[in-house]
Amino acid sequence: GQSLEQPSEVTAVEGAIVQINCTYQTSGFYGLSWYQQHDGGAPTFLSYNALDGLEETGRFSSFLSRSDSYGYLLLQELQMKDSASYFCAVGGGTDKLIFGTGTRLQVFP
Amino acid sequence: GAGVSQSPSNKVTEKGKDVELRCDPISGHTALYWYRQSLGQGLEFLIYFQGNSAPDKSGLPSDRFSAERTGGSVSTLTIQRTQQEDSAVYLCASSPGRGAFTDTQYFGPGTRLTVL
Numbered sequence: 582g583q584s585l586e587q588p589s590e591v592t593a594v595e596g597a598i599v600q601i602n603c604t605y606q607t608s609g610f611y612g613l614s615w616y617q618q619h620d621g622g623a624p625t626f627l628s629y630n631a632l633d634g635l636e637e638t639g640r641f642s643s644f645l646s647r648s649d650s651y652g653y654l655l656l657q658e659l660q661m662k663d664s665a666s667y668f669c670a671v672g673g674g675t676d677k678l679i680f681g682t683g684t685r686l687q688v689f690p
Numbered sequence: 691g692a693g694v695s696q697s698p699s700n701k702v703t704e705k706g707k708d709v710e711l712r713c714d715p716i717s718g719h720t721a722l723y724w725y726r727q728s729l730g731q732g733l734e735f736l737i738y739f740q741g742n743s744a745p746d747k748s749g750l751p752s753d754r755f756s757a758e759r760t761g762g763s764v765s766t767l768t769i770q771r772t773q774q775e776d777s778a779v780y781l782c783a784s785s786p787g788r789g790a791f792t793d794t795q796y797f798g799p800g801t802r803l804t805v806l
Contacts, residue, residue, distance in 0.1 A: 616795075622799075623781065623797035623798060623799050623800060624733065624781070624783075624795075624797045625797070626794040626795065626796075629794070668732060668733065677723065677735055677738045677746060677749075678723075678735070678795065679735065680725075680732050680733040680735070681732055682731065682732035683731075683732045
């Protein structure tokens with residue numbers, strides 16, 4: 582089977598750095614993606630890692646370690662607008678993504 | 691339009707009624723997905739269409755759920771004899787179709803279904 586684990590909630594203050602972890606179990610593995618979803622909104626794509634290492638896109642970075650079945654999303658210089666739910670998702674041997682249950686990030690002033 | 695559209699945005703129905711939810715994917719996207727999201731929960735995969743291939747229906751929770759994709763474009767998700775536990779937001783996504791694990795999925799705004 583396939584499963585993903587991520588923390589249910591993370592809190593931080595504006596300007597801080599926060600890391601959202603994701604561990605996965607899949608029968609096959611073809612990459613780890615991250616999506617952001619604001620309350621009442623649709624999920625939007627943030628990043629994708631197929632290979633080990635760090636991918637940086639502006640204030641957001643995503644890391645993958647395939648040997649550890651682990652990845653994380655790093656958000657720097659947090660802003661209030663970053664308050665949202667963040668989902669990791671894996672493609673694991675089939676042509677569909679399996680999503681984690683999401684991490685709710687609350688940014689406080 | 692430029693994005694994925696879904697209709698209706700909200701649907702309230704009575705238990706036992708059938709409902710149809712519509713998804714218009716981004717033009718040219720060959721892959722289309724349906725997900726269900728209950729309040730405060732993650733995205734539950736329902737069904738996946740890729741081009742002319744047989745759909746992956748492995749996520750459909752019961753035989754009351756079915757979906758079609760006509761002409762490789764518009765898709766309809768049908769729920770028969772709705773139950774209160776079917777209440778959720780139903781999200782549709784499309785992608786260019788190079789393979790789900792490398793494709794960015796573009797989500798529609800969702801249909802909020804409430805079964806009374």
